[in-house]
Amino acid sequence: MTAHAWMLLAVYGIVLTMLSVPLGRFIAGVMEGRFGFARRVEAPLYRLCGVGADAEMGWLQYTLAIMVFNGIGFLAVYALQRLQLWLPLNPQGLANVSPDSSLNTAISFMTNTNWQGYGGETTMSYLTQMLGLGVQNFLSAATGIVVVIALIRGFARHSAAGVGNAWVDLTRVTLWVLLPLAFVVALLLVQQGVVQTFEPYKEVQTLETVKYQEPKIGPDGQPLKDAKGDPVMKDTSTDRQTLAMGPAASQIAIKQLGTNGGGFFNVNSAHPYENATPWSNFVEVLSIVLIPAALCFTFGHMVGDRRQGWAVFAAMGLMFLVLTVGAMSFEQQGNPQLAPLGVDQAERAAQAGGNMEGKEARYGIADSALWASATTLASNGSVNSMHDSYTPLGGMIPLLSIQLGEVIFGGVGSGLYGMLVFAIIAVFIAGLMIGRTPEYLGKKIEAYEMKMSSLAILIVPLLVLGGTAIAVMVDAGRATIANPGAHGFSEVLYAFSSAGNNNGSAFAGLGANTPFYNTMLGIAMWLGRFAVLIPVMAMAGSLAAKKRLAVTSGTMPTHGPLFVLLLIGTVLLVGLLNYVPALALGPVVEHLVLWK
Amino acid sequence: MTWMYALGSVVAVGLLIYLVAALLAPEKFS
Numbered sequence: 367m368t369a370h371a372w373m374l375l376a377v378y379g380i381v382l383t384m385l386s387v388p389l390g391r392f393i394a395g396v397m398e399g400r401f402g403f404a405r406r407v408e409a410p411l412y413r414l415c416g417v418g419a420d421a422e423m424g425w426l427q428y429t430l431a432i433m434v435f436n437g438i439g440f441l442a443v444y445a446l447q448r449l450q451l452w453l454p455l456n457p458q459g460l461a462n463v464s465p466d467s468s469l470n471t472a473i474s475f476m477t478n479t480n481w482q483g484y485g486g487e488t489t490m491s492y493l494t495q496m497l498g499l500g501v502q503n504f505l506s507a508a509t510g511i512v513v514v515i516a517l518i519r520g521f522a523r524h525s526a527a528g529v530g531n532a533w534v535d536l537t538r539v540t541l542w543v544l545l546p547l548a549f550v551v552a553l554l555l556v557q558q559g560v561v562q563t564f565e566p567y568k569e570v571q572t573l574e575t576v577k578y579q580e581p582k583i584g585p586d587g588q589p590l591k592d593a594k595g596d597p598v599m600k601d602t603s604t605d606r607q608t609l610a611m612g613p614a615a616s617q618i619a620i621k622q623l624g625t626n627g628g629g630f631f632n633v634n635s636a637h638p639y640e641n642a643t644p645w646s647n648f649v650e651v652l653s654i655v656l657i658p659a660a661l662c663f664t665f666g667h668m669v670g671d672r673r674q675g676w677a678v679f680a681a682m683g684l685m686f687l688v689l690t691v692g693a694m695s696f697e698q699q700g701n702p703q704l705a706p707l708g709v710d711q712a713e714r715a716a717q718a719g720g721n722m723e724g725k726e727a728r729y730g731i732a733d734s735a736l737w738a739s740a741t742t743l744a745s746n747g748s749v750n751s752m753h754d755s756y757t758p759l760g761g762m763i764p765l766l767s768i769q770l771g772e773v774i775f776g777g778v779g780s781g782l783y784g785m786l787v788f789a790i791i792a793v794f795i796a797g798l799m800i801g802r803t804p805e806y807l808g809k810k811i812e813a814y815e816m817k818m819s820s821l822a823i824l825i826v827p828l829l830v831l832g833g834t835a836i837a838v839m840v841d842a843g844r845a846t847i848a849n850p851g852a853h854g855f856s857e858v859l860y861a862f863s864s865a866g867n868n869n870g871s872a873f874a875g876l877g878a879n880t881p882f883y884n885t886m887l888g889i890a891m892w893l894g895r896f897a898v899l900i901p902v903m904a905m906a907g908s909l910a911a912k913k914r915l916a917v918t919s920g921t922m923p924t925h926g927p928l929f930v931l932l933l934i935g936t937v938l939l940v941g942l943l944n945y946v947p948a949l950a951l952g953p954v955v956e957h958l959v960l961w962k
Numbered sequence: 963m964t965w966m967y968a969l970g971s972v973v974a975v976g977l978l979i980y981l982v983a984a985l986l987a988p989e990k991f992s
Contacts, residue, residue: 820985828978839967 368713371694371732375687378736381652382659389656390663390675396542397515397535398668404542411537422528425907428516429900431532432509436476439502444472446498447490456491457566463489470884475499477895478506478777480621480628480747480870481887483879487610487631492564499628500617504548507624507657508540510779513899513906514661515539517783518668520909521807529906543657544624551619554649559642562615567608577603614640622653625777627747627870635737635750636726647729647750651737654746655686658775661782669807673925678785681933685774689763690739696760697721697731702961724755735760742767745777747870754857754874758960761856762953764871768863769949770941771826777868780895783902785937787819789924790905792936794819796922806924808914815908818901825897827944829866829890834859834948837886846877852959856952863945865890 399405412419423431447463450456463471467484474481475498486495512535519529556562581589581597590598614630618640621628635641641650659679666675698720700711713719718730725734734751741748742764753764767774773784790804790811797804797811804811837843837858847854853875860873865887872878878887915921923929984991 817986 367691367695367698368719368732370730371698371735374732374736375690375694378648378652379683379687382655385652386656386659386679387663389660390665391667393511393539393543393657393660393664394667396538397664399534399538401542404538408534408537408541412534415533417531417533419531419534421531422526423531424527425516425529425903425910428529428532428906429903432513432536432899433896435505435532435536436509439505440472440476443475443494443498443502444468446494447471450491450494453491453493455493455496455564457564458491460489460491463494466881466884467879470888471499473888473891474870475502475626475628476506477868477891478510478624478626478745478780479865479868479891479895480626481865481872481878481891482628482632482870483884483887485632486629487567487612492612495617495630496613500620503617503620503624503626503628504540504544505536507544507620507626507778508536510625510777510783511539511543511657511661512536512779513902514665514779514783514786515668517786517902517906517909518665520906521809522669523910524808524912524914526910529903529910544620547623547653547657548616548619551623551649551653552616555615555618555642555646558646558649559638560615560618560646561611561639562613563611564613565611567610570607570609572605572607575603575605577601610639618650619653621748622650622746623657623778625654625658625744625746625781627741627745629748634748636752641750644728644733647733647737650748650750651733651740654737654740654744654748655775657778658744658781661779665782665786671807671925674807677925677930678782678789678933681930681937682774682781682785684930685770685934685937686739686743689743689767689774690736693735693739693756693760693763694732696757696763697725697735699757701757721755721757721760724752726750738764739767740775741871742869743770743772743774743776745772745781745867745869747864749871752874753860753871758853758856758953758957761873762949762957765856765860765863765873765953766942766945766949768860768867768869768871769830769945770937771823772867772869773937773941780868780898784822784898785933787822787902787905788937788940789933790815790819791823791940792929792932793922793924795936796932800922802920802922805915805921808917809909809912810915815905818905818908822898822901823940826866826894829894830859830862831944831948833862833866833886833890837862837883840882842880842882843886846880846883848875848877852952852955856956859948859952861887862890866894868894 447468451462470483515535516529579599580602582600584590592598617630631637631640635650641647662679663675666672700720711719720731729750737750738753753761771784773781773788775781776784790806793804793806794811794816857873857876861876861878864871
């Protein structure tokens with residue numbers, strides 16, 4: 367760890383806390399309909415859509431509304447991709463997307479995963495990016511937030527039949543939280559040089575002539591192959607380059623704020639038009655965690671005890687700090703196999719030192735590792751460095767961060783509802799230890815809540831480990847692994863971890879744009895979202911219907927350091943133990959081989 | 963895909979169904 371890394375962490379933590387506290391209070395106000403101006407603007411919208419703003423929904427009705435809403439979004443994104451050649455705003459004339467890739471991408475953006483098996487600038491028209499992917503960036507984020515708001519209402523209300531109105535909640539969070547924040551962040555990014563234009567791609571002359579090899583193409587339009595089946599290559603050179611353009615800044619703002627993560631360009635925020643300067647880098651990495659952190663304080667406000675929000679924030683913050691310091695330290699150590707070759711990996715005034723493979727020279731180790739940590743802990747999935755090129759243990763941190771269940775800040779909404787599920791399990795464990803009926807925020811935790819919590823916790827490891835096992839057993843899964851051995855296994859494990867936990871980042875190195883991976887990962891993303899969301903909503907309904915218990919001397923406080931430690935222990939034990947054998951086969955073996 | 967993979971898959975799926983059933987309705991297994 368360098369002095370720069372410690373300073374970056376300190377500034378990041380301070381700015382994040384200072385912004386998320388008032389934002390959390392604001393979100394609580396918006397969701398409780400406390401702002402008269404907002405209500406007056408919303409009223410005509412509800413009248414137009416025939417929505418009764420005061421009509422409460424039970425948990426099942428609320429869930430069905432969300433699922434129908436998301437289902438329509440899925441169909442819209444799928445159709446836009448399949449028809450983009452004949453639709454406007456396609457200056458490059460990009461072809462219609464294949465059925466399996468369209469299916470994967472539609473599920474990916476509808477579930478807030480934003481896994482990308484395609485390259486943005488070579489696959490998607492401006493219209494598909496804006497009307498399909500960009501709109502889903504807002505709506506999938508709104509979906510996560512309204513689900514956690516419904517769960518919080520479950521704790522805050524008592525003897526109630528409803529958990530809110532899904533249409534009203536979706537409108538409020540999109541209109542008053544996501545749109546204004548995205549507008550401000552987009553302007554900041556444009557000011558820093560992130561592109562926002564409808565102009566077609568630019569042909570420019572390069573400073574030097576570049577020589578390279580490319581496959582020879584036969585008369586049938588396919589690459590020629592030699593007797594061994596390898597492609598026949600030819601030498602070529604060019605002094606021209608195509609610069610991809612597009613309305614990127616507006617997409618990137620919501621991509622970060624909504625913990626979506628889907629890049630406008632293929633290399634995501636490692637592209638200078640998507641992340642132009644260290645300042646834009648800071649704005650983007652801050653935006654990743656801002657709303658998930660703010661929701662902790664929204665929780666505290668809505669349940670009427672701000673200390674509860676601070677306790678959850680503290681648990682998340684401590685785990686975030688430890689994992690980020692780990693990622694920074696492992697990457698700063700460098701690669702031991704490069705040292706004998708005379709490569710200088712020490713930090714100096716003119717270089718960041720450490721393992722710089724796959725990292726932007728503009729950002730160095732600290733800004734790359736902080737991003738890697740934030741994007742995987744917060745279920746974002748955008749990258750400014752290539753996680754595949756991290757040292758084995760440095761790469762294990764993002765992998766582990768995803769596998770902990772995306773509850774350390776996590777996705778917008780989904781992170782907090784995941785953490786509250788862990789909190790319920792934590793109070794249950796504490797109840798078993800002291801022999802009392804567990805309760806959380808005045809609600810008795812009974813068999814029904816534990817069953818739903820167990821389902822929510824167990825489904826994702828099943829998807830991740832089951833999917834990985836199938837992928838490494840069948841030929842279709844092994845065929846596109848670029849690196850054999852432990853690293854190749856890590857790539858497959860990362861892909862399923864990312865999809866099942868709705869993260870969306872990729873370890874790269876794995877050719878995932880195949881019918882097998884598009885379908886398998888699509889299933890993992892779909893179930894990873896809705897098979898968790900439904901039990902959470904069921905719990906929200908059950909908790910809202912319960913009576914509130916009075917606080918007595920026997921009530922375990924859930925706002926102090928003891929509960930914070932208990933919560934961290936539960937997350938680590940339940941989250942980590944599921945994956946230890948798989949991690950041992952991947953990054954741990956690779957580390958031992960590298961450092962032998 | 964060998965017969966061992968197939969057998970392993972059947973056992974794993976069977977165990978999964980049993981454990982989920984035991985989670986949702988433990989009283990039926992007492």
